[in-house]
Amino acid sequence: MSEYVKVANDGGIAVITIDNPPVNALSLHLREPLFAALEAARDDDAVEGIVIASAGRTFISGADITEFGSPKALASPSLPDLCALLETLKKPAVAAIHGTALGGGLELALSCHYRVADKQAKVGLPEVKLGLLPGSGGTVRLPRLIGPEAALKMIVSGNPIGSAQALAAGVVDAIAEGDLTAEAVAFAKTKAKDGGAHIPVRDRDEKLEAARADLAAFDAAVKELTKKARGLEAPLACADSVRNAITLPFDEALAKEREFFIKLVQGDQSRAQRHLFFAEREAAKVPGIGKDVQPREIRKVGVIGAGTMGGGIAMSFVNGGVPVTVLEMTDEALDRGFATIEKNYAISVARGSLKEDEKAARLARFSRTTNYSDLADCDLIIEAVFEEMSVKKDVFGKLEKIAKPGAILATNTSYLDVNEIAASTGRPQDVVGLHFFSPANVMKLLEIVRGDRTAPDVLLTALTVGRRIGKVPVVVGVCHGFVGNRMLGARGDDLEPLLLEGASPEQVDRVFTDFGFPMGPFAMWDLAGLDIGWRTRKALGTTAIIGDAVCEMGRFGQKTGKGIYLYEEGSRTPKPDPEIARLIEEKARERGIERREITDREIIERTLYPMVNEGVRILEEKIAARASDIDIVWTNGYGFPIGKGGPMFWADLEGLGTLVERLDHWHGKTGKAVFEPAPLLRRLAAEKGKLATQTA
Template identity: 65%
Template sequence: MEQEVDDRNDAVGYSTDGDVAVVTIANPPVNALGYAVRSGIVAALERAAADPAVKAVVLTGAGRTFSGGADITEFGKPPREPGLSAVIRHCESLAKPVVAAIRGVALGGGLELALACHARVAAPDARLGLPEVKLGLLPGAGGTQRLPRVVGPEAAVEMIVTGTPIAAAKAATLGLVDGIVEDDLVAGATAHARALVESRQTPVPVRDREDRLAATRRDPSAFEAKAKQLTQRTRGLEAPLACVRAVRMALDTPFDEALSRERALFTELLDGFQSKAQRHLFFAEREATKVAGVGREVTPRPVARVGVVGAGTMGGGIAMTFANAGIPVTLVEMNREALERGLGVIRKNYDLSVARGSLGEQERDRRLALITGSTRYEDLAVADLVIEAVFEEMAVKKEVFGRLDRIARPGAILASNTSYLDIDAIADATGRPADVVGTHFFSPANVMKLLEIVRGRRTAPDVLATLLGLAKRIGKVPVVVGVCHGFVGNRMLAARSAENEALLLEGALPQEVDRAFTDFGFPMGPFAMGDLAGLDVGWRNRKSLGRTAVIADALCEAGRFGQKTGEGFYRYEAGSRRPEPDPWVEALIAGKARERGIERRPIAAEEIVERTLYPMINEGARILEEGIAARPSDIDVAWVDGYGFPVGKGGPMFWADHVGLATIVERLDDWHGKTGRELFAAAPLLRRLAADGGSFAALGRKAGAGA
């Protein structure tokens, strides 16, 4: 191959292989389509068009990927021409065939660019998708119009609304790629380009293809049913609905007009609060992996095998998490009966996945084979990481860690899945406190994304580095937090929940409080969540701390533990998880209010939000003051990925800036004056930021600069 690199633009290479020009995007790490890449592609295409010796073009990416899409750092900045749409027009209108050679990923703008080519071939491991919806956007460079013309409207709307990339094999089945090249990708693409030239057929741009639209135009019912199904899962989010509107335009709107309207929808979303919130979370998850004292010079410890102590709900879910990632696990229980029960639940969970079609039988068997059950602590001696997941009692945990200290190999990491307890006190039960850390998984552990990594006073930097890397390996989003009761998430949850009983006694019903939360965007309200988790769990915890809860304790004393008993704050018909309001509970609440001389009154949703979410934000400010969380954005990640805070609001601290910190302080002061409860006393940091016109976002930028 004759290699001629265009030295005017290092971001895009140009070479020739006989009569085929090879244009290579070279903008590591993901070949993002920034200004230098866009201008380089246009220059390369113009060069190929002007060269009579060039009969076709192959467009590919350097390194291990085609293109991860738009350069997200350019969002919100003045646009620089050529934009991606202009690049696509150059590609699409070239009189010579252009073949995209896709390795790694073609995502977002990367796939939109590939769709502008006259053909596409892919390596077997390639993944293709339009994930803009996850940033609160839609594909803004023609993706909603070109993809339906290639794969059909039903497949296109599913790809665009879910934002989930598809594998090369599925892309070939859908017709998104014309072939899979096993060996030399560029050579295969070059051969495909020559075949197009030799066919002497004029390349047909995707924009002019109408055959995949015809059937849906005649009968759009399947498309509309698919769109309805997809958007039912995205409660309160604007982008999925906009995606459906845009794809629907492929059926009833001329192409160029549809492109213009697609761009207008994109711009509307880009300027909206929800997309700003979702883009904030995108960067926040990446920022959360940057931890003071854990730089690139810190070498993680190898983790080839994991041990888990406790085969209950959490322990079993944690074992599944590692098995799902291909990591062998030894699961230890106190006796054979408890062990078999835990292993049975794991098997049942995998069988359900097989029945739903989300997991194949062979893969289920492979994962199950990675989990070894045992009743002997000695079998944990080979583990590189041991995670304790036993009862949430300090004495029990100290006993477990004392045993692990005697058994675990030197250098093994000893982790506790505690939700509340002092990691430093747990570490005192060992002679190796530097190896001790908290790993707070969220239930169900094999599903929930968040992993709170609790940094003890003596936790070694390489332990943190190991867990940060391991979190990515097992598909979790890590947030490193400090030691206090409840850490970040549960400490703020306690503040959010503190007024729940008072709201009931003063006049709200459980369904009214829960509706305020679901209308806000939470997937479930606190009382329905309590029934799901089991009211007896909180009851035991309160009794151990010498605390009470008037309504919840009365329910538990009556044997109403939630869904597991068919009755809690709600009642549940046999076999149903649907909460139904219960007059018995309403009478109980009214009776408890009379006993305390409380005159009940209607309580609006706005008041419910103020008395629950504002104290939670206030507690977040205290957590930041104490250094328990490094950044406000870390708190946002924890609450979105672990507690269901709506992604369209960006997390509690981001949302607080949107509401206005001065407004929140004013309302806290008002409630503090009315109730005298310390819960509403504004944190000094929150009051200072409000007085100075500051924000949590600015505080986060300062923290980032300091790091």
Template identity: 70%
Template sequence: MSQYVTVRREGDIAVVTLDNPPVNSLSHHLREPLDAALRDLRDDASVAAVVIHCAGRTFIAGADITEFNTPKATASPNLRELIVTLETFAKPTVAAIHGTAFGGGLELAMGCHFRVADGRAQFGLPEVKLGLLPGAGGTVRLPRLIGPEKALSAIVSGNPIGAEAALADGLVDAVYDDDLVANAITFAREGISAGKPLVAVRDREKKLAAARNDLAGFDSQIAEVLKKAKGLDAPKRCADAVRNALTMPFDEALVTERKYFVELVDGDQSKAQRHLFFAQREAAKVQGIGPDVKPRAVKRVGVIGAGTMGGGIAMSFLNGGIPVTILEMSKEALERGIHNMEKNYAISVQRGSMSEDAKTKRMGLLSGTTNYADLADCDLIVEAVFEEMGVKKEVFGKLDTVSNLGAILASNTSYLDVDEIAASTSRPADVLGLHFFSPANVMKLLEIVRGAKTAPDVIATALDVARRIGKVPVVVGVCHGFVGNRMLASRSAELEDLLLEGATPAQVDKVFTDFGWPMGPFAMGDLAGLDIGWRNRKSLGKTAAVADALCEQGRFGQKTGKGFYLYEAGSRAPKSDPEVEALIEAKARENGVNRRDISAEEIAERTMYPMINEGAKVLEEGIAARASDIDIVWTNGYGFPIGKGGPMFWAELEGLGKIVERLEYWHGKTGKDVFDPSALMRRAAEAGSFRHASSTGKVA
């Protein structure tokens, strides 16, 4: 029929094979021949049943995202029309699923009478992760197959369902270990022989009854699953659509689902989340690291330091199934670190997110030592020691003598010059930065810091290992703070002055949480510990009037029950403290500052706009290859709201010209460099985007 759809016959069973590499997405060029094939087979009296399966490594993994917001996305035949055609079959239709049936793939499969699967198959409706909901009946059909409660959880989270769970829940009718298509044909024949009733999914109502009789209970479940979706439109619309499956006739719920889909796909949040989807894939493309550059084998990892950071890094590798040797300077520190790792795993077991067997397996991959010589068999060694150049150099000097040739030496530094660290070894080509984010076993971001002499295969290895341990890697260049922390410093530069001039910590934090950040900078400071910044400032000869005064009073944040806020015993909820407000007023008088009312708009301009300007400088210097790389850093490592797509994407929506104008205003008012628009910032404002403004391309 076409290169994308072929039909063969096994007697009176027609086998339809879809072949649209690499993931069989439902592009228009696939939908057209599929529609023609289905109509022919439906009307062919010699065909007793139809089996639909896919060539390659997977079933249909979803829609073709590149067609969104283009005429092809809705051009006939669209997915909804294909499903309607399937539901008109008076003969059995069987979807034979291997790999992943995600999004439109699962929706198409639910248009069939039956679904059978390979034992390794996965199923899901992950559209919410793109700021969308299923747009071809997924929210109305899935509840009819697995029940509205499980459907709600699956659709709002977007998380996949394994084959065995799918079988137990009724999403699939059979699971096979091998010969999927042959077994699907046999399944169809046996169904015909047994006279299995052909009931379209749309007509199945049994599993809706309980929730229909207890809508209040179902609404409570909705409220629970939406707790983690603050500020995002898609999860709320997903929940609304599943509820409609209970309260509306099928066709009305279907029409409303489509209305929600169109509303979301045209909205800024979905555009932002789709931007991040493609940005993450772009971030994996690094200059000079083509398919010909092969990663080195990493069979064992060494971690130096068993504190909070080192322990989290070690757990990241253990979670990826990579054996770890962790080193500490004393037996006591080593035992304490390993105990804390085991305790963290035990909490996961207690919460039900990990089995006891998985915990035992991961801890079984761990060995501890106080002897550098025991790192000799490690292929990658990550130091996570105190953030001080002298200490780092001493560690790398030792590693230079004990590690094997070809072993990769990585620093978990947050700020320091990786090239200077590399120069303390005889093999700078093997050295790079691997900047994990705390807690390292949880946070997804991994900044891979490429030194001037870092070998291409070292970068390729870091990218490969990052994927193995479930991290989102971004390759960056060398500068103080790299991408994330450098921009964070600019975002934070005005915080003290905002307090002295009239704002309160709670007022500033509210601007951030209203924007969509999980917490504001002062609450974050209390969580991290104010003493950390205090110590860093003292080492650099810097001061901060309010924060230093708090630390001098022993107010280090949550760990002492007092910081910028008060914390009641056992609580992490910040409460405004009149003593802090009095301290701020006193410091303002000392500094001759007349306090005034400060608006939310001013707070946003004096914190977020300098961050964008610093991002432009990062691009101009080639520290980041693309503006979208910066967005990946900030959404995965710093809590920038995904519904806004990252700082650089958001800045373009905000208006680059507006941001430059306000930066110039504040630069004129304060004279501070942080407000002086960079050359690239100005060019981007003229071009309307960062993509069309040139940069040096140092990392690109």
């Protein structure tokens, strides 16, 4: 008996109960008594069968990630030792699964002879999301239970499945209707009385026979499931390991899987993805929100604006089960907005990601109005109107008159001063920025902008409701562009000079996609619409040499078929345009710029280095609470590759000394402030410090 493992005999069945709060992670201090309990049950003649159950809210969430990279991770008994012991048992071993059996938790369950789950249970192997593959037999055992293609899909996606799907697939053997442990004990007793051999998963090869005869279907599945890997090592390693389960004897495939795991866990990509895992947890901890603070109840939401952004925001809440009233100025604008919303849901139905009855249920949660008074019963009202201060203030003036006491008033502004907006109301404590990213019903990031007078319970409510609707919320401070767009401005500050000096748009975009971004900046400009930036520059009294000239030619991007690139009818694939190449050369000649060869490395130094530098300034100014929050913003909202851990983590991999040296170089060449190293960056480089672990 131990603090973490309890054993009871129930009519000849040893019930081994794991209790390692909060999620029963397979830490060394749990593995040791669990191994001993299994050995004791194996050797006890009074025990006819074994049930492994867990206390608390879940079965086993997986390995203890905090042990990775430490001696404890590989100390005996390891998880592979536990799995091997279970497979040698002659008595039936049953895993009783409630909550989640994820990663190492499912691997342990797969090493039992049988699995019984409750109706709400979920099972999965999400290691790929940490830059890893299952390292204790998951890629070798799961294909034997459910077939290699089905196993490949679970392992490469990392997405869990519910108990009903797990039963249909063959991951679990039964679903409990009542008391899970009691029914697992009864299941074990039945199997013990049957008297036959209890065949471990490792010896079940029948689901592999078709793939062993012909790997074509499996290879096609690999190609489809890994096509979006974009330089990530783990999905490919997962596929290779499942293939080994088909082509190699069990023990050889198991040994290869362990080799893959050790290589990945020691690599930069997994370190980066584990950094993001913990960073997302840290982002939920906001200074100034005490344990006594409670969130306000959000039962109904109002959204002002039915355009692309407003419609997407409204869909996000409806998808999360929250009724929404959408306000527009005219019925025609509402009709346009709701036509787009219905079209988006229809696409989801056509793709099979949404059922027709679910679509109908979601649409039923929408209300529409052209009257502000219809928002009077809303608990949260979000404006998504034109990005102009006077327009925002006008909206908030109207809201102040009709919103009920305690209602949260939110602005979706991308750049504007939330404090100025709040000051235009008589309730600044209720005002917060909720910066969604387009398309809002798809993008995960939610920048929660904390004004000087935003109440703590308003912030907590924003965090809570953000998670409820499936977003990754990060609290940031007030400045022009907040965290993400401010850094985006720094990243793009030298893009036009790069073109004028000799780079082409396609070269710059290729450097970005090679780095791991889903698209480059010029393709992104075309997607967003070049006229948006043009209008903003006009309002601010600024210019862009190439950007303005392209817009003056009537080229606004994908929507006009021409922008920085050409787009064929019905295609979103950008094609280089000789007319743009000539324009760039002409503008360079006008300014006496002698064009030269620009290396890929120079493009990185003149775009991503100043972006990091601006992130450091944001940290210095306490706009972000911690460097890891910046990484969460950029990986969830701007496509920064997760395998590089976000810009702050990546900067440490590059070497802070290298960044400072090259920023100094380009500052000397250009005189631009964006290249002048931030004092904190210079200090950390001198001290050999780390940027990703810094707090404000």
